[in-house]
Amino acid sequence: MTDTAQPARSHRRRYGLRPTMKDVAARAGVGLKTVSRVVNGEPGVTPDTERRVQEAITALGFRRNDSARVLRKGRTASVGLVLEDLADPFYAPLSRAVEEVARDHGALLINGSSAEDGDRERELVLALCARRVDGLVVIPAGDDHRYLEPEIAAGIATVFVDRPAARIEADAVLSESFAGARDGVAHLIAHGHRRIGFVGDLPHIHTAAERLRGYRAAMAGAGLPVDGSWIALGPTDPARVRADTERMLAGGGPAEPVTALLTGNNRITVTVVRVLAALPRRVALVGFDDFELADLLTPPVTVIAQEPALLGRRAAELLFRRLDGAADPPRRVTLPTRLIPRGSGEIPPQP
Amino acid sequence: MTDTAQPARSHRRRYGLRPTMKDVAARAGVGLKTVSRVVNGEPGVTPDTERRVQEAITALGFRRNDSARVLRKGRTASVGLVLEDLADPFYAPLSRAVEEVARDHGALLINGSSAEDGDRERELVLALCARRVDGLVVIPAGDDHRYLEPEIAAGIATVFVDRPAARIEADAVLSESFAGARDGVAHLIAHGHRRIGFVGDLPHIHTAAERLRGYRAAMAGAGLPVDGSWIALGPTDPARVRADTERMLAGGGPAEPVTALLTGNNRITVTVVRVLAALPRRVALVGFDDFELADLLTPPVTVIAQEPALLGRRAAELLFRRLDGAADPPRRVTLPTRLIPRGSGEIPPQP
Numbered sequence: 001m002t003d004t005a006q007p008a009r010s011h012r013r014r015y016g017l018r019p020t021m022k023d024v025a026a027r028a029g030v031g032l033k034t035v036s037r038v039v040n041g042e043p044g045v046t047p048d049t050e051r052r053v054q055e056a057i058t059a060l061g062f063r064r065n066d067s068a069r070v071l072r073k074g075r076t077a078s079v080g081l082v083l084e085d086l087a088d089p090f091y092a093p094l095s096r097a098v099e100e101v102a103r104d105h106g107a108l109l110i111n112g113s114s115a116e117d118g119d120r121e122r123e124l125v126l127a128l129c130a131r132r133v134d135g136l137v138v139i140p141a142g143d144d145h146r147y148l149e150p151e152i153a154a155g156i157a158t159v160f161v162d163r164p165a166a167r168i169e170a171d172a173v174l175s176e177s178f179a180g181a182r183d184g185v186a187h188l189i190a191h192g193h194r195r196i197g198f199v200g201d202l203p204h205i206h207t208a209a210e211r212l213r214g215y216r217a218a219m220a221g222a223g224l225p226v227d228g229s230w231i232a233l234g235p236t237d238p239a240r241v242r243a244d245t246e247r248m249l250a251g252g253g254p255a256e257p258v259t260a261l262l263t264g265n266n267r268i269t270v271t272v273v274r275v276l277a278a279l280p281r282r283v284a285l286v287g288f289d290d291f292e293l294a295d296l297l298t299p300p301v302t303v304i305a306q307e308p309a310l311l312g313r314r315a316a317e318l319l320f321r322r323l324d325g326a327a328d329p330p331r332r333v334t335l336p337t338r339l340i341p342r343g344s345g346e347i348p349p350q351p
Numbered sequence: 352m353t354d355t356a357q358p359a360r361s362h363r364r365r366y367g368l369r370p371t372m373k374d375v376a377a378r379a380g381v382g383l384k385t386v387s388r389v390v391n392g393e394p395g396v397t398p399d400t401e402r403r404v405q406e407a408i409t410a411l412g413f414r415r416n417d418s419a420r421v422l423r424k425g426r427t428a429s430v431g432l433v434l435e436d437l438a439d440p441f442y443a444p445l446s447r448a449v450e451e452v453a454r455d456h457g458a459l460l461i462n463g464s465s466a467e468d469g470d471r472e473r474e475l476v477l478a479l480c481a482r483r484v485d486g487l488v489v490i491p492a493g494d495d496h497r498y499l500e501p502e503i504a505a506g507i508a509t510v511f512v513d514r515p516a517a518r519i520e521a522d523a524v525l526s527e528s529f530a531g532a533r534d535g536v537a538h539l540i541a542h543g544h545r546r547i548g549f550v551g552d553l554p555h556i557h558t559a560a561e562r563l564r565g566y567r568a569a570m571a572g573a574g575l576p577v578d579g580s581w582i583a584l585g586p587t588d589p590a591r592v593r594a595d596t597e598r599m600l601a602g603g604g605p606a607e608p609v610t611a612l613l614t615g616n617n618r619i620t621v622t623v624v625r626v627l628a629a630l631p632r633r634v635a636l637v638g639f640d641d642f643e644l645a646d647l648l649t650p651p652v653t654v655i656a657q658e659p660a661l662l663g664r665r666a667a668e669l670l671f672r673r674l675d676g677a678a679d680p681p682r683r684v685t686l687p688t689r690l691i692p693r694g695s696g697e698i699p700p701q702p
Contacts, residue, residue: 033394042384044395078478086446086462089643092438099437099464108478111437111462113450127429127459131482270643277647292440292621293644296628 019060028056077107080128082138086113097312118142135319157322161315163206169330173315177207180304180337181214184286189222193260197230197248200264211264227255236267245275259349260284266291284347302345305338370411378407428458431479433489437464448663469493486670508673512666514557520681524666528558531655531688532565535637540573543700544611548581548599551615578606587618596626610700611635617642635698653696656689
């Protein structure tokens with residue numbers, strides 16, 4: 001799927017469909033200050049007036065946070081970016097792209113990291129909302145985003161990137177993980193490999209599951225059986241990846257050792273490169289995600305490259321569409337990946 | 352200089368020395384709601400009362416932002432981190448370390464990037480303060496931090512990292528740029544080099560200036576002249592670095608080409624590695640900053656390593672000292688660097 005054309009917009013309004021204090025005042029037939037008192041629980045309002053204002057608030061679905069927004073003229077817009085891991089170089093170009101789009105729209109970008117934890121993601125997202133970000137770009141860690149529904153209803157636009165939202169409908173910008181992984185394995189098969197291993201991230205992560213699915217599809221498409229020992233999913237920390245990779249390369253048990261590997265992301269690839277560098281025999285490697293200096297290694301690493309900057313830019317652009325009032329149904333944009341043969345993926349099977 | 356011992360603390364108070372609305376109410380002899388009306392410019396306060404409250408505000412140095420802070424019980428503390436470049440992998444472990452310390456203190460971390468621009472740094476810092484961060488860790492891009500004085504006076508603790516604050520006194524955690532660069536160049540001299548080039552960052556950046564100073568000190572210490580064409584300072588973008596490096600390696604003009612290079616940071620090193628890989632002759636290289644996969648390149652790269660995670664951790668620890676009320680004079684912590692010989696720095700001069 002490629003990027004779809006711009007749909008028609010229902011109407012243009014800054015910050016989406018949020019009712020303002022002015023709307024409440026107009027509907028209740030009172031002044032802005034009166035609404036402010038009611039909203040802030042200040043004294044000095046007759047019960048009758050208070051009831052009229054409350055009715056208007058309920059009817060319009062007005063939310064308290066808006067009061068400060070309306071009162072504070074000339075406030076700089078800001079958007080939040082929730083990353084999954086501050087230390088992963090993959091997100092660096094993505095973050096920078098989101099920042100550039102934000103800057104083009106005169107908005108500040110504030111980031112936070114969920115440290116790959118769903119609870120922390122929620123805490124951080126709600127904290128950013130409380131600090132009045134106008135919108136969010138989220139690389140989700142959690143498996144249930146219904147906690148965002150009240151915020152989205154109140155007008156905080158949210159776009160998911162790299163992985164889709166879980167259990168809610170929201171804009172998302174993704175890469176073609178399934179097809180990219182499938183093509184990477186097909187490339188190894190085309191170079192003669194029959195015993196191919198897959199070292200991936202935790203299986204509940206959307207991208208890891210899609211890449212596993214792609215691996216399986218390529219093997220099945222070539223009529224090749226997959227031994228269970230050829231699949232190792234788990235955290236990307238070097239110790240785990242190293243242990244699983246060494247085990248897969250040693251073989252033992254009924255299955256013969258693999259002659260080629262597909263690695264599920266840049267963090268895993270960087271560890272596996274080290275394991276392979278110490279091996280006496282040559283094992284072919286295709287890594288999902290490009291990474292810095294991949295072409296200067298020995299051998300240079302064949303990769304399935306995403307475009308993290310483009311992911312970030314598209315996500316931020318979708319976000320500002322929403323902030324400008326676009327109210328069409330949530331969209332999913334899927335960007336293609338690109339196989340870059342550099343050497344490691346073209347090594348033939350070693351007898 | 353190494354990390355100094357803990358000094359005595361004057362007194363412990365959450366959020367430093369900020370007066371609260373309760374303090375103002377007590378001093379003026381009025382209720383909290385009355386102070387709130389005066390602070391928010393709401394009607395319903397007699398001129399006499401208003402004057403008493405304003406006098407109390409002035410006498411105590413009360414700042415408006417505090418009202419929400421006092422009223423909102425149980426609010427999660429948050430600290431801001433202002434980076435200089437979201438895409439530089441050097442800052443990834445630093446950011447993660449700050450985040451971990453913040454989490455240990457039950458605080459959220461929100462980041463922003465100045466994109467290497469002093470005006471943007473200021474805009475972002477003030478925006479974070481307006482969003483009620485309790486403290487800031489700043490990698491400064493600007494050359495004048497006096498804009499922070501009102502915020503620091505109001506109790507927003509600020510610690511600078513990687514580079515010191517400019518024109519104000521504040522806690523700072525730095526690496527030994529001067530000594531590290533000097534030792535790197537001394538290492539090249541010890542391996543026989545006499546014509547050594549330095550490719551560094553923009554000269555107004557503190558770390559770049561210190562590393563240049565270290566380069567000069569090592570050359571002078573060995574009685575070696577420095578030709579002007581052997582120093583190339585400027586932005587770290589690959590095109591500039593490549594052009595300057597190629598020029599320095601080609602020689603031409605009165606000076607002979609260099610036989611070794613010191614590169615000023617990881618961004619520059621990564622570009623120079625590519626330039627050297629294409630050269631027919633071998634040129635020795637010592638890079639300031641370690642970087643991922645440096646040991647897997649051909650030749651493996653000799654570096655002067657900092658410890659970005661430790662820089663981040665120390666800065667965050669200093670920040671929470673201040674937030675806990677430590678009121679001693681600003682401290683400067685300087686962490687040592689470490690020369691890691693891996694191959695590229697031990698290549699002898701090629702005739």
